[in-house]
Amino acid sequence: MLFQEITKLVEMAVRKLGYSLELVAGRWGVEHPDELARGDYATNVALVLGKEMKQNPMELAEQIVRELKTSSADGRTRSWLERVEVAPPGFINFFLTQDFFTAELKKVLEKGDKYGGGVVEAGKKVLIEYTDPNPFKEFHIGHLMSNTIGEAISRLIESQGAEVKRACYQGDVGLHVAKAIYGSVKLKTPASPSGRQNLKEITEWGKAYALGSQVYESDEVAKQEINEINKKVYDRSDTEINKIYDTGRQVSLDYFEMIYQRLDTKFDYNFFESESWPIGQKLVEENVGKVFEKSDGAVIFRGEKYNLHTRVFLTKENLPTYEAKELGLAKLKSEQYPVDQSIVITGNEVASYFTVVKKTLELIFPDLAKITKHLPHGMLRLPTGKMSSHTGVVVTAESLLAEIKTVVSEKIADRNFNTNEREVITEAVAIGAIKYSILKQSPGRDIIFDLAKALSFEGDSGPYLQYSYVRARAVIEKGIAENIFANLGQPPTSAKASVGKPAEISELERRLTRFPEVVARATSLYAPNLLITYLTELASSFNAYYATQKIVDPTDPQSAYRLALTTTFSHIMKSGLTLLAIPVLEQM
RNA sequence: GCCCCCGUAGCUCAACGGAUAGAGCAGUGCUCUUCUAAGGCAUUGAUGUAGGUUCGAUUCCUGCCGGGGGCACCA
Numbered sequence: 001m002l003f004q005e006i007t008k009l010v011e012m013a014v015r016k017l018g019y020s021l022e023l024v025a026g027r028w029g030v031e032h033p034d035e036l037a038r039g040d041y042a043t044n045v046a047l048v049l050g051k052e053m054k055q056n057p058m059e060l061a062e063q064i065v066r067e068l069k070t071s072s073a074d075g076r077t078r079s080w081l082e083r084v085e086v087a088p089p090g091f092i093n094f095f096l097t098q099d100f101f102t103a104e105l106k107k108v109l110e111k112g113d114k115y116g117g118g119v120v121e122a123g124k125k126v127l128i129e130y131t132d133p134n135p136f137k138e139f140h141i142g143h144l145m146s147n148t149i150g151e152a153i154s155r156l157i158e159s160q161g162a163e164v165k166r167a168c169y170q171g172d173v174g175l176h177v178a179k180a181i182y183g184s185v186k187l188k189t190p191a192s193p194s195g196r197q198n199l200k201e202i203t204e205w206g207k208a209y210a211l212g213s214q215v216y217e218s219d220e221v222a223k224q225e226i227n228e229i230n231k232k233v234y235d236r237s238d239t240e241i242n243k244i245y246d247t248g249r250q251v252s253l254d255y256f257e258m259i260y261q262r263l264d265t266k267f268d269y270n271f272f273e274s275e276s277w278p279i280g281q282k283l284v285e286e287n288v289g290k291v292f293e294k295s296d297g298a299v300i301f302r303g304e305k306y307n308l309h310t311r312v313f314l315t316k317e318n319l320p321t322y323e324a325k326e327l328g329l330a331k332l333k334s335e336q337y338p339v340d341q342s343i344v345i346t347g348n349e350v351a352s353y354f355t356v357v358k359k360t361l362e363l364i365f366p367d368l369a370k371i372t373k374h375l376p377h378g379m380l381r382l383p384t385g386k387m388s389s390h391t392g393v394v395v396t397a398e399s400l401l402a403e404i405k406t407v408v409s410e411k412i413a414d415r416n417f418n419t420n421e422r423e424v425i426t427e428a429v430a431i432g433a434i435k436y437s438i439l440k441q442s443p444g445r446d447i448i449f450d451l452a453k454a455l456s457f458e459g460d461s462g463p464y465l466q467y468s469y470v471r472a473r474a475v476i477e478k479g480i481a482e483n484i485f486a487n488l489g490q491p492p493t494s495a496k497a498s499v500g501k502p503a504e505i506s507e508l509e510r511r512l513t514r515f516p517e518v519v520a521r522a523t524s525l526y527a528p529n530l531l532i533t534y535l536t537e538l539a540s541s542f543n544a545y546y547a548t549q550k551i552v553d554p555t556d557p558q559s560a561y562r563l564a565l566t567t568t569f570s571h572i573m574k575s576g577l578t579l580l581a582i583p584v585l586e587q588m
Numbered sequence: 589g590c591c592c593c594c595g596u597a598g599c600u601c602a603a604c605g606g607a608u609a610g611a612g613c614a615g616u617g618c619u620c621u622u623c624u625a626a627g628g629c630a631u632u633g634a635u636g637u638a639g640g641u642u643c644g645a646u647u648c649c650u651g652c653c654g655g656g657g658g659c660a661c662c663a
Contacts, residue, residue, distance in 0.1 A: 027605085029604080031604065031606095032604095033607080034603075034606095034607075034608095034609090034610080035607085035608090038607075042606095042607090044605095044606065044607095047606070047643075047644080050643080051642090051643060051644095057643080087607070088607075089606080089607075089643075089644075090606095090643095091606080091607065134663075171663070174662075174663070175662050175663080176662075176663065179662095213662095216662095295660080296660080296661085297661085298660070298661050299661095300660070300661085307591085308591085309591075309658075309659055309660085310659090310660065311659095311660070311661090312660050312661040313661090314661085315660095315661040316661065317661080319661085321660095321661065321662080321663085322662075322663050325663095348592090348593070348657070348658095349657060349658075349663090350658090350663075351592070351593085351657080351658080352591075352592065352657085352658050352659075353658085353663085355592090376593090378593090378594095379656090379657085381656085411626075412626095429626090437600090440600095440601070440602090440612095441600085441601055441602085442601090442602085444593075444594095445593085445594075445601090446593090446594085446656070446657090447600090447601095448599095448600070450599090450600075453599090453600065453613075456612095456613070456626095457626050458612080458613075458626060458627090459611080459612040459613060459626095460600090460601080460611065460612040460613085461612085461626080463626050464612095464626065464627090466626085467624080467626050467627075468626095468627085470624070470626095471623080471624060471627080474623060474624060475623045475624095476623095477623085478623045479623085482623095521604080525604085529601095529602085533602065533603095533610095533611085536611080536612090537610095537611085540611090540628095543627055543628065544627095544628065544629085546623080546627080546628085547619090547625095547627070547628040547629080548628085550622065550623070551623060552623055553623090566623095587624090588624085588626075
């Protein structure tokens with residue numbers, strides 16, 4: 001990439017002037033200026049060095065530029081460099097040539113709609129855990145958020161050449177299960193012969209959980225009963241409960257699978273708390289006295305020693321908590337699929353627990369702790385306050401999607417689509433809208449989820465990107481009908497161009513060529529929002545381009561070149577949306 | 589009380605220590621005999637507060653104010 005090349009060039013010029021860059025290492029760099037008009041690349045080296053050398057940055061910048069020009073007469077041709085300018089207070093701006101852009105766009109045309117990958121992480125093995133819904137409970141918009149972010153990050157890492165395996169970890173044992181089972185029994189009508197007819201619907205289980213959860217707080221007798229059920233779920237000693245449990249678990253898992261298909265996620269590994277708890281419990285017991293200690297009948301980790309919270313790992317009922325299970329999971333994962341990096345994506349509400357778990361992991365398996373990375377994401381909150389499955393105040397992923405789909409189908413009601421097309425478009429737009437609103441902000445922060453906002457398809461939105469792509473495709477189709485095809489003209493080495501080109505390099509061209517860099521940066525920072533922002537700006541450039549001139553025009557010699565830009569745009573938009581797992585449509 | 593995260597336009601969000609703090613929504617005014625108007629163009633509007641470090645601070649440090657999360661047997 002040009003970053004490295006320009007960096008080297010600058011280093012060389014500075015050295016020739018007799019300055020040392022050691023002093024300012026890490027404080028200067030080559031970057032894209034905020035505004036396209038300021039050039040394609042810029043460096044602040046003169047500002048940083050000028051301070052260190054007590055020199056006027058502007059003068060220093062001028063010196064460096066002079067040196068750059070001299071050294072570019074060293075026989076090496078730099079066909080990509082148009083000119084270098086100095087701008088106050090001491091920036092050096094690089095402008096690239098038309099040949100450079102033509103060559104870059106040509107690469108996109110050759111690679112098609114799977115563009116933007118790299119080899120930064122080639123050969124690296126990565127396991128990434130996300131979504132983590134709990135059987136017997138609702139799949140709510142928080143899970144939707146985790147899944148959306150996790151899938152996008154997975155695809156980004158994959159794009160850089162790593163081998164990525166996706167994992168989902170599901171809490172199929174624990175108090176919440178006992179609460180749901182208790183609730184399911186209570187929900188049965190007295191007329192039911194056994195009184196314990198199994199629930200078939202996931203929504204029923206959500207209600208059952210809410211009921212169990214409420215009485216657990218308010219009713220001492222029910223609480224005891226639920227605690228009993230909890231033990232029986234762990235040791236599977238009650239055949240009647242096992243029956244309810246097995247059916248309920250399967251209902252949940254089938255339901256989750258259906259949602260994953262809609263979200264375009266496929267997990268390579270499904271881990272369960274029913275597998276991780278025995279491992280975790282054993283690990284904790286083995287390390288009592290070393291890492292853990294007994295306190296008040298429970299086994300705890302004294303976090304204060306490390307400036308962390310003290311957490312319970314085994315309850316006085318001798319049941320493992322979240323923390324113990326998580327410890328077992330880490331070991332389980334490493335046995336099933338040894339990796340170079342293990343990423344866990346969860347809501348930030350468990351961030352402090354995870355820090356504690358990681359500390360214990362560090363004390364027991366230092367190597368595992370080293371490769372484990374926790375990426376907490378914000379919570380999806382309702383404008384009215386926090387969502388809670390305890391009280392039954394939840395927005396499920398399914399109901400939200402259904403609601404958005406209703407609005408979408410109203411919008412396309414008068415269009416000429418058949419029933420099947422209508423369903424495909426409605427589903428894709430709804431998924432695109434919700435995924436966009438999740439991915440558009442930096443992952444660590446909470447999202448105030450406003451339904452009315454999510455239902456708006458204008459401006460910064462998933463449908464805006466989908467629409468821009470559809471529009472580009474329509475233009476390309478028209479070009480084919482008119483017998484005009486994408487052509488960037490002669491390769492950069494040739495002096496004569498067979499296709500008419502505009503004299504100026506457009507904003508669209510400048511943006512188009514930055515895609516691979518954006519993907520690389522979004523990957524290394526685990527920040528899909530950088531890619532979303534880029535795609536939105538790119539779409540905006542394309543839409544403005546589209547609005548200013550007619551692209552397909554048999555009488556215009558530049559038409560083939562414009563179609564080439566349109567085609568490049570369509571490839572990059574499709575590549576980008578696919579990396580984010582946002583559905584791409586051919587018509588809407 | 590202690591720990592962590594966060595305060596940017598009326599609202600929802602951007603900004604790798606740099607250049608004139610960017611968008612979208614909402615508001616206002618234009619724009620479809622032309623490739624899809626889910627579009628385009630124009631326009632109003634912001635860094636919680638007091639200090640500090642720096643040539644330069646939304647960004648780093650400290651205090652205060654405000655919001656969220658967590659703080660022993662739930663996850």
